[in-house]
Amino acid sequence: MARQAVIGLIGGMSWESSAEYYCIINREVRRRLGGVHSARSLMWSVDFGDIERLQHAGDWEGLAEAMRDAARRLERGGADFIVICTNTMHRLADAVTGAVSIPLLHIADPTAERIRAAGLRRVGLLGTAFTMEQDFYTSRLAGAYGLDVVIPYAQDRQAVHRIIYEELVAGVVKPASRLAYREVIARLVERGAQAVILGCTEIMLLVSAEDSAVPLFDTTTIHALAAVDRALAVGGRSASADVARA
Known part of the structure; x- marks a missing residue:
């Protein structure tokens, strides 16, 4: 039997990207x-309607409690490590790590x-306004990895954010929005x-390599x-290096 760690996924933000x-x-x-092998995993999927309301109300403590609760449920269920299936909610990474072992x-x-x-x-960095404008994400890229992060102009940030919340989280993909992202x-x-990070997990539903002159x-x-790498404890070069999109 193949040995695998159990991946604990905090999903539902949105379920489109969690899928x-x-x-x-x-x-x-x-x-x-x-063969027919598959991953050992658990997912706790939140109601994104509740999450979206708290995000736009600026209630980050309420959001932190939701993430702590999700992490605890996954740990009790037998997860060996946690994956938050969204970029924005990594603002609360410390709340998650502080809630579980x-x-x-x-x-x-x-x-x-x-x-x-x-x-x-x-x-460049595309994502929700929270990810692009707050420093929890860009500071990690810059401080830990020495990357120089460029965020879009204000009007572009508004468009990117609007398309995520009004379209992509509902699974709506419009040619006009693809053009706007291009x-x-x-x-x-x-x-x-020199490259652009698709820093919202729904953006991959809208754009791909042919939409950009850079990777x-x-x-x-x-x-x-990376979750598979950890679950299987794969040595050497990660198979993720074969993904053409990145």
Whole structure:
């Protein structure tokens, strides 16, 4: 029997991207182990309606309690480590790690490692307004990994955020929104971005490599594959290096 650690997923933010995590993780485990193998995992999925309301109300303590509760449920269920299936809620990474005795696989870490491995330093960042404008994400990329992070102009940030919350979290993909993202990416490249981080787990539903003149680092795929690395304790070069999108 293949030995696997149990991946604990905090999902539902939104379930559209959480479903992508589940698919990517299980497909990769099957690819690596062969046959009909799949991942050992648990998911606690929140009601994103509640989360979105608290986010836009600025109630981060209420959100922290929701994340602590989710993490505790996963630990009690037998998870060996935790994956938060969203970039924005990594603002509360410390609340999660402080609530349980099992480790958290932070989404920014494998992403930054992939960027550095590619020999890149100046990167654009797309995400929710919280991720782009607050420092919990950019400071980790800069402080721990020496990356120079470029965020979109204010009007572009508003458009990126609106499309995420009004469309992508509901599974709505519009050609006009893809064009808008292409234009935002192009402006980041004009400002010297050597690559762009898709720093919201729903953005991969909208854009892909052909939408950008520079490499796109899809945090959903990178994070999910890093979870498989940890679950299987894979040695050597990660299979995630084969993902063309990043």
